[in-house]
Amino acid sequence: MQGIVSGDNRFSRLVYVWRVRWKVRARNLAEFWRDLRGRPLALLGGVVVVLYILGAISAPYISPHSPTQGNLRYRLRPPAWQEGAEPGYYLGTDDQGRDLLTRIIFGARVSLLVGLLSVGISVAIGTALGALAGYYRGWLDQLLSRFADLLLAFPFLIFAIGMMTFLGPGFTNLIVALTFKGWVEFFRLVRGEMLAEKTKEYVEAAKVVGQRDWAIIASEVLPNIIQSVFVLGTLRMGFMIIMEASLSFLGLGIQPPTPAWGSMVSVGRDYMLTAWWVSTLPGIAILIMVLAINLFGEGLRDILDPRLRVE
């Protein structure tokens, strides 16, 4: 402590802190790759997620058919390996004669976008508010924490369903509804971490060298807790995707003709007895994506932040 306070050392001390932290981070990256290679399941999850993302981005180029335009003549044709299949429609067609494979590929766009955006915005809001609340405490913390408690009193899906009734269906509204409650988790995580970090030496040091509050929060404390946020974000993504699918399943999410997996499963329910593929296959697409994200997220957690436990 003495050394920090003494004026001459102030600058060199700060340089030292930064240098150490960067080194730590670089070592972490190398370690991270090694750890990831040691976890085949997490690696596999990561690869599958990347494949999904690539597929979603290149959907218009790799899809054999139009996602919205069908041909009623080819209605409810089974997948290629079953009798009666229509050549060129590898996973069969839905009730409008649309290619199921194409719709599943395009459906990945909706799911991924909803997952990324809702988690991304939740992280941004939750982190910002959590940092402020944790750093300043006082009435702001009281207000935000009570509001968070209130939101926590609602089960997630029920709240989202209520919000969607209020807002009406559609992509933007879906993001709003999921984010409105989604930020709370990140808020609580960051606030808690902030409370713990605030008492640590380096924050004191930064204060002493006269850094502004926002600079301390942004450049000193946040980098130390961003890993936890990242891990939690990954784990929440699968959850958000399932929430989106559930809302679309109930008809409250994405509206036709945009393909969304949840609504595809829902529509397929009517054809369950004669055309199993219509609802089964989009369901498998959800399952695999969420599974991959969860595997990757769990791996990430074990590597980066073993303190975080299952939700």
Place this chain on the structure above:
Amino acid sequence: MAVKNRMLLVLMSLVLMAAPLASCGTPTPEVVERQVVVTQIVQETVIVEGTPVMVEVTKVVEVEKQVVVTPTSLPARDVIIVGLSAAPVTLDPADHRTRNSETVIRNMFDGLVTRDQVSGVHLELAESLEWLDEQTLEVKLRQGVLFHDGVAMTADDVVFTFERIINENMIEYPEVHSSPRKGLIAPLESIDKIDDYTVKMNFSAPWPPAIQMLVHQQIVPKHYLEEVGTKGFIEHPIGTGPFKFLSATGLEQIVLERFDDYWGGAPDLEPVGPPCVRQVVFRVIPEASTRVAALLAGEVDIIQALPAELADTLAKTPGVQVGTAAGTQPKWMEMNVNQPPFDDVRVRQAMNYAVDKDLIVEAIYGGRAAALAGPLSPYNNYINTSLVPYPYDTEKALALLAEAGWIDTNSDGILDKDGISLAFTMDTLEEFRSLAEAVANQLRALGVDVGVRFWEYSVVKPMLDANERMAYLDDWGDSAFDPVGHFEAKWHGRVTGQTYGRGNFSGYNNARVNELTKLGEITPDPVVRQLIYDEAQQIVYDEAPAIFLIIPDETEAARADIVNWGPAADSRINLHDVCVAAQ
């Protein structure tokens, strides 16, 4: 010590929780002795001889008897379970406008007249109907008809029933309101009691479909309603119908029991007498696939609204039968004629040419539907036979659109005009999803950017009433097979505070059509009426305020051992005659 106790508690509760699981492996059917009332019908003779009619009342002897009931096997199948697609909204015959409510209600209540499975109307509680003049109908009532509480039905009940419907604010529960069924008998001005078994109905004008429309009003007991009020009545309704109310779980499951003192039912419609089965259960199963699966598993005996794509599969399935009847629910997509682009008749006609109705009938309905030629159903008694459905002709459609100024100038696949794309949202209900998406698909193929949005009727209705929406795909029943219902509700211009145009969601308002509609309502001569409606149909056809789509058949399915059953055109399920065949 405390720790041990808690542990023990946890273990014990675990064991307790596991107990039901262990015991369910070996079910032991227990024999239960029950005291029941058995009703034996001693004699049943109904003699009808000219006028006046003499009716010998059914004699019934009640015997108290000890019977042994094994809960697992009820006396083989004298219960029929019906899978409904939607819950009735109430059991009060005067307080609903849904077909499923009517389906349940008409098994408990009788009307003055009833309809067979096609379009024939037959006397039920009325013994005779006579037009004293063009606006006055004399109804002679059948004598010896009992309500489920044993009180005889008289003219007082009939007068009470109709006054409850036509007067304002007659229903007091849960809030004071008027009967929504008033519109179905709007020209009825008053009803007078002549004697205990005669009433006189006074209409404001001649009303040719009166008899067809009377089918939809059921007689309620005056004494009972006055005693228990509407609340008590809907909790335990009493009518004169073949089945009496036993219990209801919400309105999700309604159990009715055979009314052994039933007067027999319309003499024209064999068989006459008490119902065949002891109990009927109406159970709501909204998802079509679940309904079908339940039928296949034998959990229900009859299901409503069988999806067309399953009809062929089910027809081939052993143990199950499929029945169809000509439908009474034509479907169309109405276009808002007061807003661009649909304010241009050429655009509306183009939409009609752009939809391949035959393909829809074949692909979606498996051939169990017909294309509409204009505003009325092909089964309507006054169909204009010179009209044919708009043919599928995309070139003509594009030509009409080009004429109206809609051309794809920027080659994005969507037609545009003055820099605006031809785009709209089609509103519809979830039940029409397949049809709506197919129509939207075909319009998109033409270069129209169509989105589909699903609503609950009660939510979208106010917006449609305000003429705020662009396009709405829906149907409208015409179970009376008379043009009055459709022309009055859908194609006549909207008149605030009146029933005219109450279902007109296109905003269409043509003076000549309005005039013809009103004329048709009061013209008794069928030949003149035909001319009137021919012209009206022609105008609506040409002006195309809607895409005239299709009318699907009524398709229902039942277990193979259900006899005397078949779907009715007006989609009611009348269980009076239905039996379970002996094994």
Place this chain on the structure above:
Amino acid sequence: MRAVKILERVLITIPIMFGVAVVVFFFMRLTPGDPVDIMMGQAGAVSTGEIEQLRREFDLDKPLYMQLWLFLTKAVQGDLGYSYTQKRPVNELIFDRLPATIELAGGALFFSLVIAIPIGIISAVRQKSLVDQFSMAGAFLGTSMPSFWLGIILILLFAVRLGWLPVQGRITYGINLEYVTGFYVLDSLLGRNWPALVSSVKHLVLPSVSLGASVAAIVARVLRSSMVEILRQDYVTLARAKGNREFLVVMKHALRNALIPTVTVVGLQVGSLLGGNMIVESVFSWPGLGRLVVKAIFERDFPLVQGAVMIYAFTFVIANLIVDVLYTYLNPKITL
């Protein structure tokens, strides 16, 4: 001391519940769509007099703050108003449906615990064994599967293809069951009505599995990881060294402590059980609250949605309260 703490914890829930009621009220009132229009949906032409009357009946003619005040004061007295579409008191509608929903949630919880606890224990004891690997893979699947899809697959497989279990409903019609509590399983147990018991349990299986799968997965994983940690602790080693049988060590020393985090997680999962039931009830035509609410939402039946969402939120708050209290008993070191 503990009693005071518990009381404090109980008191904290009161402002939260108040907040819940206010939030729900405003959401419903600000949702587009005039309730009177919606109520009139069925009726067709109505006079303006009738509309005014309806507004009065439902307090819609009063300013918003008065409506809120009336709503709150009535709610405190247990009066949640009338359903627009069903024309019955919301209370009645909710309590008609509640037993079915609780039975389903209970079935799901029972299923998930019966599956998860043994799996969690065995996986922890036999770490890295085949059983462990399979169970944990299963657990991963369980958390990644949307419940509605699982429900559909189960129906396809067990009801349609194999015909082992019923597709929908709570009990086979025709089985005489005296309804006392509204919980069919309990009622048939009370009446010693074995056929009814078999039937109602059979009906309960598929919905419970769909609803409970993700809970089972999460509980199994939490239990496993906490068991693994505890089995490494000194006192467990000590217990082993004392010559206690392994079974006893696991059950007595390890399980009890591992149950603490598990209980917390179960409490949190009550939320997913409540939310999930709206979906699962739709899939299985289960005549419970969830289906009622979903329908009410689509029909904009505000009083009904309002009442039901409040019931859900309260149940959730109370479940968490119970968990917190339970917590202090399981681990006396923890104060609230």
